[in-house]
Amino acid sequence: MSLREKEDFPLCEGSIYFNNAVIGAVPESTIKVLEEYWIHYGKILRKEVDWESGLEAYKEVKNNCKHLFAEIIGAATSEIAFLPNATTGVNTAFSMIPFEKGDNIVLTDLSFPMCATVAHKQREKGVESRFINHENGVVETWQWEKAVDDDTKVLMVDQAGWFNGYLHDIESLAEIAHEHDAYIIVDGTQSVGAIKWNVHKEDVDFLATSTYKWLLGGPYNNSTGFFYVKEGIQEDLGPDYVGGQTLKPAQMRANTTDGFDLYDYEPREDIGRLEIYNQNEAAYVAVENSMKLLLDFGLENVERQIKNIDTAIIEGLQDLDIDIQTPVDEDRRIYINAKIPEYKAVSEKLSKESCYVSPRVGGLRISPGAYNKTDEAEIFIEKIANLI
Template structure:
């Protein structure tokens, strides 16, 4: 870090915890958060436990990890102890929760929007075969989905409203409180995907008024793949009896009974054997983000994403991102010509970003990002376009992806 910025930005004290930042301008935490150095030791602990304790690891450590790590994460959601459990993916977590609903004519509707993450849209589309009526509210501009149109789509036949807290393409922050309030008035559940929220914006599930909040550690929580989580409002648990279930949801799993005697607590949303290595890998990132503090991370994110918008505007680069910082998450997308090829050119320069059709190049600073790295990224986009170096990637002369 530069000495001046290190003195004025206390969050940069965490920069040394992430080895890749020494050589890389890492602006892709919206896709994969940088790996903490401590994850190596955590994964070594996994191997050491397996190697020295063998099958005893289950009763001594592993069996309860999904819930214990959930307790470590819970403060980042405004949740309490015993309310969060881990899942192998956000899609599976949605499938578990939604399998607890019955789609009958009086209550068969699911409301979502066209900018929800496609994996969840595929899952919801599959529920049509179980009798669900899926209503997908379109976006007028490819950036946001108007709250009024979502609220209007929710009626007395709606069983569940499924939406992203922050849209993955545009970084638009949904007005979740207003949408959840309408769902609550008509007796529908609100199931929110917080993958692009937790770790970059403060989250309080009770203040939002949602019934289910799902997320993962892959992105802003710097925890790697295979570690997702689910919070279900405690008062709702008894109403949901997931059909997608397994032995970890049983009161006495080692009795190996043929019938399921379902637990009453958050474990009722567990199913098969968890991905234990993923839980080990996720723990250090959660701890760092907790210590960095959500409010401080959000303040820096607003400042740096606002700066990216300014830099893009100064060069005439179109932004497919909300202008209002309150409605913008941690990402700025710029939709320049030859965007995909430009994004590959940036990666070749060790400026890591990604490209999404309909959004453009997504740039995502995090709490460990220096201000000068924003300038360098936008300068590099301008230079790549000016010199035409993007053509090497369009013509297949480079193997960098």
């Protein structure tokens, strides 16, 4: 069943929108919530609403985001921090890890450029980045086992592989990491909200995500992020960067209302000490509404709808003898990359027909959402057949 049977998605009307891996289509109710939010702030700035109470009006909505996000990934609320985006989260995770000269980081050439760049930055500390090469879009668990050793400090994993939707076996990778006293850091931007996660069962140490893709939180230039840190390691690891939120709340209040006494400080012990960056309230208000929709629909139903459409597309592509650089097995993918000839030109032609995909790494990245319908897969294949 499509999410559009429960909610309108205006971006999908009159088009085939298979581009969720760029920006997720936003439900009508979330658009209305955002409109109401900005109308409210217009009233505050015009002094039509009391300033202080008006600024607090969405506080509980924003705070509820942590509860909803924790439910989506199978975590505790106390393990969730507000951070601006996945990039900030991945950088924060790396800054918390006590690297030493001679350590190494293991990742793959399926890594999103941001993740690879953050790993390379650790060379300044004498840390090596080891890349595992994929074979037709797949990196098997045994390849990770071979690459990891007792000098490995981090396994950096994109879930899913950003250009082809490949799903790693996160639980097995976490086991490999922990056997070598290493940490596993996951960029979940391309799967959180699309599949049923359980970070406790999978034993993930850190997970970062942005909200503008599968969480349906709105366009990337008005989005935000979440950061998960496993409870058992929060107390032992601290980030490089600090700010007012690093302080215990009582000390922060005293220094803003009573007077300066910061000749020493004691950092907070909870995850709130990581929340030193600006928090885009409007983006949290938007994603709060969309997460409620996803949870009400059921993440297992979200995943099933996406994979059903994927399968219909794959079968159609196979009938056209088009190579696919994504596993056919639905347990190992959440979207698709097809090696279509002249894929960049084909992408442009498709967009002129209101059919949206992305040219990525030698093929077309096709990423339907749970709001798409199975018959759209048939129409898409017809369009591809006419263009190749």
